[in-house]
Amino acid sequence: MFRTMTRVPGGLMLIPLVLGSVIGTFAPAALDIGGFTTALFKDGALPLIALLIFATGTQVTMRTGGPVLATTGVVLLGKSLIPGVLIIGLGAVTGPEGILGVSILALLSAVTNSNGGLWLAITGQYGRARDRGAYIAGAVNDGPFFTLLFLGASGLGQIPVVAFIAALVPFVLGVIVGNLDAQWRETLAPVPNIVIPFFSFALGAGIDLGEVASGGLTGIVLGVLITPLTGGLVYLGYRLLLRRGAESGIGFAAGTTSGNAIATPAVVVAADPSFQAYAAAATPQIAACVLVTALLAPLMASWALKRSGADPARDEAAEAAQAEEAQP
Template sequence: MFDKVSKLPAGLFLVPLLLSALLYTIWPEMVHIGGLTEALFSGDYMNFILGALCFYSGTGIDLKKLVNILKRQGVLLVVKLIISVALGFVLIKALGTDGLFGLSTMAMVVGIASLNPAVYLSLVNEYGKKEDAAAMGLIGLFSIPVVPMLTYSLASAAGAELDWMPVLSSLIPIAVGMLLGNLDKKFATLFAPGVSVLLPILGWNIGQGINFLEVAKAGILGLLLVVIYYIAMLPIYFVDKRILKQDGIAAVGMLSVAGVSVSTPAALAAAFPVLQPYVANAMGQILTAVVVTSVVTSFIVKKIYTSTYKK
């Protein structure tokens, strides 16, 4: 079984996620029995797993090579940030809150700004270069609401005070990991293997918030969001290939919507009450994008890897 799952693109992450989502759809409260079972399998403590992944990844970052990481992943993330904020701003100003053909503006703004660190890490561990995984902490910043919040703040006449604490809290685990890993390389030897161990557990926990019935309800609108997402993010791939002269694997690995982003519409509505009527629809549409991009991106990365290195 293990070998068959491992042969699938990001299989050790996606298979637990999809299985968990199926069980969650049938019986949402199945693992909510308290104690250790709920803590490990319910998804309620997913931030601990994400924090541990950032810490483990941090131990593997060699400060001497950090400049190289920033030269590639840093550039790609800056491109994504510019696209996310600029395009989101235009969408808000042009479409208001109603959106396009029933696809809410909020769903587009949140989706375009999102990046799934778990899918990225799973793919670069399998198909990428060693230094690709070291960008995990920076990539995690795109799974929290800070970029959509920034976009809506810029587009709002009144604006809203930004909370930078989520950004800081995402950077601290990787910074502590970097400190330990560079003080003594044995810490990297100890903790770095934990990344692969935690990915299936993370996949399961993300699945405990995905209801396939809600995905089905979003239907065509959710798929429209997926199409818009991929078109908007295409420049990242071209920057990696044409300007940075890389294989494009890390760039395409960044093209998936984070499961955590499903909760972002509620956070935005808390800061901008005018968005409240659109929260439910946006969540369903984003949920569809989470499932579809996780699977599609994994197969695209495998295709690129095969065509590049196995000719």
């Protein structure tokens, strides 16, 4: 089963995510029986992601720290900042109603954030340590932050600084531990393959396929556009700014919508009730984007890498082996 899952682009996350959403939609009571079952398969996503973040931090050495920060900046630029500015520009013309039935609230919520767990899954399968370390971008743009930031002119600019600090602490601790003790770094290296299927199932259990369906054609079309457009911007950043050449295809892994974005309209409405009129339509549209982009991003990233003949993960492993052999 494991070999089959790894043959599917992003399969370690995608297959459990879809399975969890099916069970969470049609048999949710099965996950509510309590005990270890509920703790692992319904409520386990956050602690498992936190463990993955810590383990990822241990793999970032002082040698790779600079590239990690550069990669993180490129991901944020292509995935959040440029799209956010463009959406706000559209809002200046159309007003909060947006375009073609998709409000500015829905656009900002779905477009400017990314699925950090899926990024880790894809970069764990195809990328280098610097790519996996750039999960920090997902910690920053996941949830309502950029939506509130870009709507700040409307009085919604309450930036949750403490939340970002809390998201970064496991990663920073991991970096410290991994640089102080190489044995910890080696011990935690297999963590991604262990925890990704489990937290993916738990995330999927929170996605109601009924809400995805009610998002209709607009949500599906938006999801189809998000991966090539925002992932394409990150791809260009990889190629033009990071000079990653044939490895730039990994940038398409950023073209996703985080599951946490489904709650963003409610957060915005709590800050400014005037957005209530748009929240009802925005929520199912965003849910559709979560599922559609989770399907498309791994496919586009793997296609782009295969087309260029690149395998960053394999090359990095070979380089590490050569470095060990060269040591006296």
